[in-house]
Amino acid sequence: MRQNCSALFVSKLAACALLFAGMAAHAADATGTWTWSTPGRNGGPDRTNTLTLKVDSAKLTGKLSAPGRGGAATETSITDGTVTGDSIAFAIVRERNGNSMTNKYSGKVDGDKITGKMEFKNRDGDDQSRDWTATRSADAK
Numbered sequence: 001m002r003q004n005c006s007a008l009f010v011s012k013l014a015a016c017a018l019l020f021a022g023m024a025a026h027a028a029d030a031t032g033t034w035t036w037s038t039p040g041r042n043g044g045p046d047r048t049n050t051l052t053l054k055v056d057s058a059k060l061t062g063k064l065s066a067p068g069r070g071g072a073a074t075e076t077s078i079t080d081g082t083v084t085g086d087s088i089a090f091a092i093v094r095e096r097n098g099n100s101m102t103n104k105y106s107g108k109v110d111g112d113k114i115t116g117k118m119e120f121k122n123r124d125g126d127d128q129s130r131d132w133t134a135t136r137s138a139d140a141k
Contacts, residue, residue: 028086028109031055034134051134058083064092086110105132112136 030053037046050073053062060081068074081090089106107116114134122128 028111029055030060030083030088030109030114033137034114035137036132036134038130038132049134053078053081053088055083060088060090062090088114088116107132107134112138 032053034051034053035048036051037048040047047067050065051062052065053060060078060083062078062081063075064078065073065075076092076094078090079093082088086109087106088109089104091105092103094101094103101120103118103120105116105118107114112135114132114136116132117129118132119127119129
């Protein structure tokens with residue numbers, strides 16, 4: 001009886017180890033350079049955003065480059081970056097005229113695509129959100 005219990009415990013332990021190993025194998029890698037476009041203001045040309053990410057364990061670091069006023073690109077480091085399985089989250093904090101604005105990004109990585117939401121407050125302080133879909137640059141792998 002004792003041998004049967006030990007064998008059962010060992011087989012259940014092995015099954016759990018295989019399950020966790022399979023989950024780790026399916027965790028997506030967000031490392032790379034990602035791009036997406038957003039419509040320009042007042043019917044202007046689309047604005048291309050470039051996000052460079054690096055994953056180290058569950059920590060996500062990187063920079064977002066986006067066209068600023070006058071069309072010149074502005075680069076901002078991400079903050080609060082996390083990775084959990086295929087999900088990522090980070091924030092972009094910008095300062096302007098003594099005011100701080102935070103955009104919170106979340107998304108799911110599926111191969112060479114990230115699909116998610118960006119949340120922010122509009123000029124009146126109301127919560128807003130926008131969908132975003134980024135594609136990994138082929139040469140950044």
